[in-house]
Amino acid sequence: MSSYDTIIIGAGHNGMVCACYLARRGQKVLLLEAANEIGGLAAKREFFPEFQVSVAHSISHFSAKVAKELNLESHGFINPSCSLPTVGLNRNGEHVVLAHDEGGAASLSGVSEKDLASFKNYQTLMYRYAAMLKPFWGTVLPRIGVSGISKAMTYAKLGLKLRLLGKSDMREFMRIAMLPARDLMDEYFDNDLLKALLSWDALIGSKMAPRSPNGPVVSLLYRMGGDFEGAHYLPENGIESLIYSLRSVAEASGVETRTNFPVEKILIQRNESGLKVEGVTMPDGEIITATRVVSSADPHRTFIDLVGVENLEIQFANRIRRLRSEGYVAKLHLALHGEPKFNGLAGPEGRMIIAPTMDTIEFAYDDAKYGEFSRQPVMEVIVPTRYQSELAPPGKHVISAHVMYVPKMLKSKWSVDAREEIKNKTIDLLAQYSPGLKNLIAHAEFLTPEDIESNFRVTGGNWHHADHVIDQMFMMRPTYEAAQYSTPVPGLFLCGAGCHPGGDLMGAAGHNAAHEILKS
Amino acid sequence: MPSTIIQDINQHNFHEVLKPTPFHPRVDHDCLTKNWMDWNGYLTARTYDTLAAEYFAIRSSCSVMDLTPMGKYRINGPDANKFLNRLVTRDVSMLRPQRVSYVVMCNDEGKVLDDATIFHLNEGDYRLCCQHHQLDWLMISSLGMDVSIKEETHDIAALAVQGPTSASALKLAGIDEIGQLKPYDILHTQLHGFEVMVSRTGYTGDLGYELWTSPDNALSMWDAIFEVKQKGFYDIRTIGLSALEMVRIEAGFILPGDDFNTAETAIRADRVRSPYEVGLGWVVNLDKPNFTGKRALLDEKKKPIKRRLLRLEVSGNKAPQDSFLYAGKGGKRIGTIMTQIWSPILKANLAMADVEFAGGSQPSEIWAEIYYQKELEWRVSWAKGKVWNKPFWSHPRRSASPPDSY
Numbered sequence: 001m002s003s004y005d006t007i008i009i010g011a012g013h014n015g016m017v018c019a020c021y022l023a024r025r026g027q028k029v030l031l032l033e034a035a036n037e038i039g040g041l042a043a044k045r046e047f048f049p050e051f052q053v054s055v056a057h058s059i060s061h062f063s064a065k066v067a068k069e070l071n072l073e074s075h076g077f078i079n080p081s082c083s084l085p086t087v088g089l090n091r092n093g094e095h096v097v098l099a100h101d102e103g104g105a106a107s108l109s110g111v112s113e114k115d116l117a118s119f120k121n122y123q124t125l126m127y128r129y130a131a132m133l134k135p136f137w138g139t140v141l142p143r144i145g146v147s148g149i150s151k152a153m154t155y156a157k158l159g160l161k162l163r164l165l166g167k168s169d170m171r172e173f174m175r176i177a178m179l180p181a182r183d184l185m186d187e188y189f190d191n192d193l194l195k196a197l198l199s200w201d202a203l204i205g206s207k208m209a210p211r212s213p214n215g216p217v218v219s220l221l222y223r224m225g226g227d228f229e230g231a232h233y234l235p236e237n238g239i240e241s242l243i244y245s246l247r248s249v250a251e252a253s254g255v256e257t258r259t260n261f262p263v264e265k266i267l268i269q270r271n272e273s274g275l276k277v278e279g280v281t282m283p284d285g286e287i288i289t290a291t292r293v294v295s296s297a298d299p300h301r302t303f304i305d306l307v308g309v310e311n312l313e314i315q316f317a318n319r320i321r322r323l324r325s326e327g328y329v330a331k332l333h334l335a336l337h338g339e340p341k342f343n344g345l346a347g348p349e350g351r352m353i354i355a356p357t358m359d360t361i362e363f364a365y366d367d368a369k370y371g372e373f374s375r376q377p378v379m380e381v382i383v384p385t386r387y388q389s390e391l392a393p394p395g396k397h398v399i400s401a402h403v404m405y406v407p408k409m410l411k412s413k414w415s416v417d418a419r420e421e422i423k424n425k426t427i428d429l430l431a432q433y434s435p436g437l438k439n440l441i442a443h444a445e446f447l448t449p450e451d452i453e454s455n456f457r458v459t460g461g462n463w464h465h466a467d468h469v470i471d472q473m474f475m476m477r478p479t480y481e482a483a484q485y486s487t488p489v490p491g492l493f494l495c496g497a498g499c500h501p502g503g504d505l506m507g508a509a510g511h512n513a514a515h516e517i518l519k520s
Numbered sequence: 521m522p523s524t525i526i527q528d529i530n531q532h533n534f535h536e537v538l539k540p541t542p543f544h545p546r547v548d549h550d551c552l553t554k555n556w557m558d559w560n561g562y563l564t565a566r567t568y569d570t571l572a573a574e575y576f577a578i579r580s581s582c583s584v585m586d587l588t589p590m591g592k593y594r595i596n597g598p599d600a601n602k603f604l605n606r607l608v609t610r611d612v613s614m615l616r617p618q619r620v621s622y623v624v625m626c627n628d629e630g631k632v633l634d635d636a637t638i639f640h641l642n643e644g645d646y647r648l649c650c651q652h653h654q655l656d657w658l659m660i661s662s663l664g665m666d667v668s669i670k671e672e673t674h675d676i677a678a679l680a681v682q683g684p685t686s687a688s689a690l691k692l693a694g695i696d697e698i699g700q701l702k703p704y705d706i707l708h709t710q711l712h713g714f715e716v717m718v719s720r721t722g723y724t725g726d727l728g729y730e731l732w733t734s735p736d737n738a739l740s741m742w743d744a745i746f747e748v749k750q751k752g753f754y755d756i757r758t759i760g761l762s763a764l765e766m767v768r769i770e771a772g773f774i775l776p777g778d779d780f781n782t783a784e785t786a787i788r789a790d791r792v793r794s795p796y797e798v799g800l801g802w803v804v805n806l807d808k809p810n811f812t813g814k815r816a817l818l819d820e821k822k823k824p825i826k827r828r829l830l831r832l833e834v835s836g837n838k839a840p841q842d843s844f845l846y847a848g849k850g851g852k853r854i855g856t857i858m859t860q861i862w863s864p865i866l867k868a869n870l871a872m873a874d875v876e877f878a879g880g881s882q883p884s885e886i887w888a889e890i891y892y893q894k895e896l897e898w899r900v901s902w903a904k905g906k907v908w909n910k911p912f913w914s915h916p917r918r919s920a921s922p923p924d925s926y
Contacts, residue, residue, distance in 0.1 A: 274814070309664035
């Protein structure tokens with residue numbers, strides 16, 4: 001039996017970021033990963049012999065502060081010179097393309113002069129709001145009702161930032177922050193493809209569609225806080241370079257990492273002085289002790305499965321249970337014999353979005369929210385081999401697509417046949433934009449939310465661990481009493497996507513958690 | 521881990537505004553006043569004939585009350601004990617089979633949802649009885665536990681048999697082992713060939729028992745008890761909720777929902793009460809590793825208490841109904857009378873009073889401002905209150921074992 005200062009459950013990027021910060025401050029840290037490989041949903045996996053891909057296929061807002069403080073660049077995580085263009089695919093090749101040049105200036109093509117002018121206004125305003133919120137993603141948002149100068153200051157700063165927008169912009173922010181994506185887009189634009197493309201990042205990963213209320217614009221602003229103002233990018237050495245650089249920093253800082261090490265239970269001492277985390281137990285009964293345990297697993301898995309409801313109070317446990325964390329995004333991976341051609345595109349460049357109109361997205365969602373397959377799915381497609389040829393044998397390619405909306409709770413229950421059905425449907429749709437695609441396919445893998453749940457141990461197969469909706473964000477994420485990284489169980493902390501600020505490859509949750517732990 | 525919730529909604533007949541209990545034919549026969557009220561959706565007698573006679577039946581002879589509307593939940597399964605220990609503030613892990621424990625349930629904020637009694641019927645098999653419906657809360661509490669919860673309010677007919685001669689009367693009715701029961705004991709036995717469960721429990725502060733059986737046997741159980749009266753051995757009287765209210769206040773028992781707002785029904789943040797504030801600190805076991813409300817109660821314990829539900833005897837002969845309470849005659853307002861009765865046995869006005877404790881201490885003086893009518897003319901008077909730390913009325917026969925035979 002050995003003892004650690006901190007055991008971190010889960011070697012996804014947040015768990016690793018947290019481990020690095022704690023180890024660099026002298027803590028003896030043990031990082032436990034249930035899978036064979038570190039990296040969680042960002043781990044590169046071979047889905048067909050010699051073809052590799054990761055579930056997370058692009059980055060929009062990895063924390064620049066974390067990258068700098070951990071010096072990730074010198075460990076191989078290097079920002080590209082330019083972000084990926086976002087392409088609203090049109091079947092006839094009349095695409096809408098939103099791109100940024102090396103200086104960061106945006107260019108939009110395929111839309112009317114009027115939309116172009118509106119886009120400038122839209123972008124200016126949204127960037128102001130994104131910039132206003134940006135500092136708060138990397139800050140611990142204090143518990144409401146807790147007094148203290150520094151805590152009050154955090155909210156005072158937020159208020160001040162809001163006020164500094166000026167009266168009209170502030171008013172406008174208050175108005176649009178809670179708008180459904182549809183209303184915002186309809187106010188600004190005419191072009192259906194453009195509207196669908198711009199609302200995509202407000203919705204993906206959550207149980208939300210263009211007409212959903214509950215703060216999709218906040219979710220969009222969250223993503224717009226990135227280095228390329230929200231435009232997605234691929235680091236120079238691929239997504240895995242983020243994971244490998246974190247591994248390298250972790251090793252250099254003395255973090256001990258063990259893979260293939262699934263935690264069975266968080267060990268909790270129960271006696272007359274209350275509860276106290278003692279460590280973790282493994283399936284074979286082995287006990288590893290530590291002063292504290294930090295979980296980057298999702299809140300449901302952490303509290304309900306690993307802690308157990310008997311150690312939680314009734315309403316708290318129920319709030320964790322009621323978290324909306326049902327996944328609606330599936331993943332399609334295609335191993336291709338050659339480069340896919342898309343109508344009207346010189347090459348399969350950038351992040352291609354198949355969502356002709358916002359109604360298409362809405363209808364796809366309507367089917368899925370009642371547990372059915374979408375009549376016409378919508379998706380985001382990247383050809384990672386275009387940027388990283390080593391992911392496939394020479395001349396061969398990989399397609400990676402996020403497919404919405406695919407319900408975790410399929411009414412007819414998931415089966416091999418059901419998976420085949422939706423896989424083929426998705427490929428058929430993709431082939432409408434890329435004729436000849438089917439002849440190139442060597443292998444197709446389709447990961448339903450249920451597959452993502454079981455393969456990656458994420459409740460609901462939800463990448464965000466809990467939907468990015470306003471009642472599950474900020475000082476309410478995942479729920480009050482656990483939203484400041486500490487939890488009702490002394491010695492247990494959270495550091496995953498289920499905490500403020502949320503999911504995607506960002507690292508802020510791991511950073512904020514470490515900050516809070518080091519303070520306590 | 522699955523939890524099973526069983527509630528048979530088909531039992532509700534929508535033609536009935538209030539549901540008659542299985543004893544209804546007898547209750548209806550005895551109830552001369554037809555003064556009905558609603559208790560948990562059941563047709564319940566407020567009084568049967570005269571309140572004074574009913575009251576004195578409890579205090580001087582033997583009373584019978586229909587307890588069927590009491591919320592009753594059967595709890596069993598591998599996690600039953602774990603489930604209960606997280607639900608209530610008291611440690612029930614040591615509750616032996618055939619024993620009963622008085623408990624209180626709090627929410628996460630440590631505010632009282634209800635009080636209850638847990639009957640450990642047989643190893644691992646429990647019945648929770650409470651004043652109000654609690655199935656929702658039990659369902660929420662059971663998520664993630666391997667426990668089965670069955671609503672059995674409609675499936676168990678129950679009578680409270682209370683008073684000095686209750687043991688003797690029940691013995692004559694055919695329960696030979698009645699004398700062996702110590703307070704809070706449970707006995708499974710036969711009465712005239714059917715199964716009854718007898719517990720030495722009650723809400724009167726006197727010697728008394730509660731009898732539980734299946735609805736099919738309800739009338740036979742009733743008749744077996746009243747046969748003792750018909751044979752002329754003991755007087756036995758049916759009593760309604762009004763008489764019960766008198767004796768429960770005398771005995772110092774609280775009534776959630778009347779003496780204070782239960783946490784689930786309170787809308788205003790200051791209307792909820794902790795166990796300490798309603799005098800139930802003695803059922804809070806802070807040495808238990810955890811239970812729902814523990815963290816909040818630990819915090820509360822560190823601070824001076826803000827208010828207390830007090831047993832207040834109010835001088836004079838005027839009923840301090842709904843009276844405001846003041847620190848002195850015409851002084852600062854510090855509280856309210858919640859419930860009150862005239863006690864025939866003590867010849868005094870007795871009340872449950874919600875009183876603020878400035879700086880954590882009990883006010884040195886408490887005065888009630890009493891509005892009363894003289895020939896439809898309203899008048900006001902002041903009466904001084906006296907705080908009772910113990911129940912207003914208690915008698916050694918409540919816990920004498922074996923019970924005295926009268």
